[in-house]
Amino acid sequence: MSYFxxxxxxxxxxxxxxADTDPRLREVMxxxxxxxxxxxRDITLTQDEWDYAIGFLTRTGxxxxxxxQEFILLSDVLGFSMLVDSINNRRPAGATENTVFGPFHVAxxxxxxxxxxxxxxxxxxxxxxxxxxxxxxxxPIKGACIDVWSDNADGYYDVQxxxxxxxxxxxxxxxxxxxxxxxxxxxxxxxxPIPDDGPVGQMLGHLGRHPFRPAHMHYLVIAPGFQxxxxxxxxxxxxxxxxxxVFGVKQSLIAPYERLEGADTVWRSPFDxxxxxx
Amino acid sequence: MSYFxxxxxxxxxxxxxxADTDPRLREVMxxxxxxxxxxxRDITLTQDEWDYAIGFLTRTGxxxxxxxQEFILLSDVLGFSMLVDSINNRRPAGATENTVFGPFHVAxxxxxxxxxxxxxxxxxxxxxxxxxxxxxxxxPIKGACIDVWSDNADGYYDVQxxxxxxxxxxxxxxxxxxxxxxxxxxxxxxxxPIPDDGPVGQMLGHLGRHPFRPAHMHYLVIAPGFQxxxxxxxxxxxxxxxxxxVFGVKQSLIAPYERLEGADTVWRSPFDxxxxxx
Numbered sequence: 385m386s387y388f389x390x391x392x393x394x395x396x397x398x399x400x401x402x403a404d405t406d407p408r409l410r411e412v413m414x415x416x417x418x419x420x421x422x423x424x425r426d427i428t429l430t431q432d433e434w435d436y437a438i439g440f441l442t443r444t445g446x447x448x449x450x451x452x453q454e455f456i457l458l459s460d461v462l463g464f465s466m467l468v469d470s471i472n473n474r475r476p477a478g479a480t481e482n483t484v485f486g487p488f489h490v491a492x493x494x495x496x497x498x499x500x501x502x503x504x505x506x507x508x509x510x511x512x513x514x515x516x517x518x519x520x521x522x523x524p525i526k527g528a529c530i531d532v533w534s535d536n537a538d539g540y541y542d543v544q545x546x547x548x549x550x551x552x553x554x555x556x557x558x559x560x561x562x563x564x565x566x567x568x569x570x571x572x573x574x575x576x577p578i579p580d581d582g583p584v585g586q587m588l589g590h591l592g593r594h595p596f597r598p599a600h601m602h603y604l605v606i607a608p609g610f611q612x613x614x615x616x617x618x619x620x621x622x623x624x625x626x627x628x629x630v631f632g633v634k635q636s637l638i639a640p641y642e643r644l645e646g647a648d649t650v651w652r653s654p655f656d657x658x659x660x661x662x
Numbered sequence: 663m664s665y666f667x668x669x670x671x672x673x674x675x676x677x678x679x680x681a682d683t684d685p686r687l688r689e690v691m692x693x694x695x696x697x698x699x700x701x702x703r704d705i706t707l708t709q710d711e712w713d714y715a716i717g718f719l720t721r722t723g724x725x726x727x728x729x730x731q732e733f734i735l736l737s738d739v740l741g742f743s744m745l746v747d748s749i750n751n752r753r754p755a756g757a758t759e760n761t762v763f764g765p766f767h768v769a770x771x772x773x774x775x776x777x778x779x780x781x782x783x784x785x786x787x788x789x790x791x792x793x794x795x796x797x798x799x800x801x802p803i804k805g806a807c808i809d810v811w812s813d814n815a816d817g818y819y820d821v822q823x824x825x826x827x828x829x830x831x832x833x834x835x836x837x838x839x840x841x842x843x844x845x846x847x848x849x850x851x852x853x854x855p856i857p858d859d860g861p862v863g864q865m866l867g868h869l870g871r872h873p874f875r876p877a878h879m880h881y882l883v884i885a886p887g888f889q890x891x892x893x894x895x896x897x898x899x900x901x902x903x904x905x906x907x908v909f910g911v912k913q914s915l916i917a918p919y920e921r922l923e924g925a926d927t928v929w930r931s932p933f934d935x936x937x938x939x940x
Contacts, residue, residue, distance in 0.1 A: 388741060388909040390748035396909060397741035402870015409868060415705045417740055423697040424745050427690055434737070434746045441733045445723010455719045459712070462695055463666060463675035467702050468712045470668035590687060592680015631666040631674060 394421040440583055447582040453487060457584045460484065460630035461593070469614075478520055479660045483632040485614050486602060488541040493531060493555040500558075501569040504550040508537030508571030511641070511651035516564040517605060518658050524564025525659060528607035531557045532568065534600070539576030560607075572641060572651045573599040575624050588629070595629050598622035601639075603657070610659035617655050672699040718861055725860040731765060735862045738762065738908035739871070747892075756798055757938045761910045763892050764880060766819040767811060771833040778836075779847040782828040786815030786849030789919070789929035794842040795883060796936050802842025803937060806885035809835045810846065812878070817854030838885075850919060850929045851877040853902050866907070876902035876911060881935070888937035895933050 388396040398414045423429070447454035459465045465484050473482035496502065503510070517528040533555045535541050542553040558566050580588060580595040588595055600616035616632060617639035618625060625633055639655045666674040676692045701707070725732035737743045743762050751760035774780065781788070795806040811833045813819050820831040836844050858866060858873035866873055878894035894910060895917035896903060903911055917933045 387904075387911050387913055388744055388748075389912075390745065390752075393741050393745045393748070393909075400869070400871050400905065405868070405870050412705055412707070412711065413869065415701055419697040419701040419704075420740065420742055421745055423693055424742065424749065426697075427693045428749055429690070429746055431746055431750050433690065434743075438731070438733045438737065441719070442723050442726045442731070445720050445726065445733075448720045448723065453716070453720070455716045455723075459716065462698065463671050464698055464702065465712075466666055467668065467671045467699055468707055468709055470666075470671070471702065471706055472709050474668075590683070591678070591691065592683050593678050626665075627678065631671075633665050634667075635665055 390425075394418045397421075440587070443583045452579065452582075454582050454584055456487065457578060457582070458587075460578070461584055461588060463631045466631045473611075473614075475611075475660050476520065478658055480605075480613055480615055480656075480658045481634045481636050482613065483615050483634060483637060484630060485604075488543060489531075489533060489602065489604065490543060490555065493533070493557050494552050496556040496558060496568065498558060498561075498565070499567050499569070500556065502532065502552075502554050502556040503536070503569065503571045504553045505536055508574075509651060510569060510649040511572045511653055512567065512569055512644075512649045513601065513653050513655070514565070514567035515654050515656045517560050517566065517607065518564060518656055519610070520658060520660065524560070524562065525607045525610065526560055526562045526564065528560045528564070528566075528605060528610075528657075528659070529557055530560070530566050530657070531604040531606070532570070533602045534570060534573040535576055537571055537574060539574050569649060570601070572653075573601055573619060575599045575622055578629050593629065594624075594627065596624045596627070597630060598624035598628050598633060600632070601653075605657050605659065607659055609661060611662040613657060613659055615657075617653065619653075668703075672696045675699075718865070721861045730857065730860075732860050732862055734765065735856060735860070736865075738856070739862055739866060741909045744909045751889075751892075753889075753938050754798065756936055758883075758891055758893055758934075758936045759912045759914050760891065761893050761912060761915060762908060763882075766821060767809075767880065767882065768821060768833065771809060771811070771835050772830055774834040774836060774846065776836060776839075776843070777845050777847070778834065780810065780830075780832050780834040781814070781847065781849045782831045783814055786852070787929060788847060788927040789850045789931055790845065790847055790922075790927045791879065791931050791933070792843070792845035793932050793934040795838050795844065795885065796842055796934055797888070798936060798938065802838070802840065803885045803888065804838060804840045804842065806838045806842070806844075806883060806888075806935075806937070807835055808838070808844050808935070809882040809884070810848070811880045812848060812851045813854055815849055815852060817852050847927060848879070850931075851879055851897060853877045853900055856907050871907065872902075872905065873907050874902045874905070875908060876900035876906050878910070879917075879931075883935050883937065885937055887939060889940040891935060891937055893935075895931065897931075 517525045542549040577595040599619040605613040795803045820827040855873040877897040883891040920930045
């Protein structure tokens, strides 16, 4: 038995894990302690810095409520959420890539007819979204559910503005037929800041980072016999594409927005979703 | 410009740090992101595990109050507090080692005469504490302030039991004379559990770890011209010496407790404090 020292610190802590501990918990905690200790050692973390960090973590926890999850926000802006998403959704070439789910999905959105308009507040530039749901061989997938949600032209989701926006504004579910095609009308989404009035926003400020996300549509695509796809399509040309506050952008998810001449619907954004069996 | 990927994740996040960012903040955050991402990658952290961790961090923050600091407790049981203490208090051989400060110090304890009794509640086994405050060459240090605090025989500090224990029970400050000697009476301290009714206690349970600290006396020793010493002396033979919940034990800090025959004071614990110039 040797006591804790600066040199053996992580091993000393991990040696305490009991024999009956769940093997995965042991693996996770052993790695966590190893990396946390290496972090402190690499930069010779001072006591004052650690005291500040304790206060930061405490404020972050105390900012959380039923409507606000500041720790998820912290994870998002450190790229940790995207890394966890990436690690757990490795896909073959040709499949549509995943990105972060985000906090604004609402289950059981209305099921709408193909071509229906999900924008209920009359704001924004109308856009036709259309494309197909395909397998890796290019065959259409029948019975796929495309669950879509986006912010309105003011940059807010309906759940952020109850009583101001109509319920289910810019949300809907669409089921594909035998041709795998989908189409609906919505608006060209706009960029918006993540909530930055808490500790995470302060941190971004200290790091010289802005809180904006590039404009995007959220999609959850589910089809029997295929892996669930959680993704966005991003508006090509958005000024924040290369500086998304939460690192959600992937090149393959940037969708074209084509301007339509002389129509009520002023944009068209085509995009095919390619699902992986599983 | 390349987008975030699983492979470049930490670099993609750190590339966002603004040019005008404080250099030390840049250094700390760059290392933090690097190690956090390596942790997730090493163990292929799952989404469910990360969701659980978000909930754990949130509960930990929300457990904090003016009387309870659950994040410090978390840092303590992961050995992180001791590591930060070790990194920042490297001392030459012969000097008394530091250990964690703990949450129970109270500033401005009563200044007492040498030999006075700090135990005011009449509980516990009386003990004579004595020794010298010395420099690295063995010379006595005059005018050193020895600020001591400990739990009572029930395992609680006075501040944990206002109205039950007398104020300043088991606390006092003593100033050395030209001989560097100190002596006072207290009680042989007892082991006690850290607060384990919160998320950190649950975590210890899942890891098969107990929440106990071995019995110890706290000392803060300050002398003009010398580095501040924050330390404990531990009771030799305590059953928790090799499994301190917060990893505070160092071999050099284990003090003898000698039983005295036929005296009111039943124990004697000698210990010399050796300070480093600075």
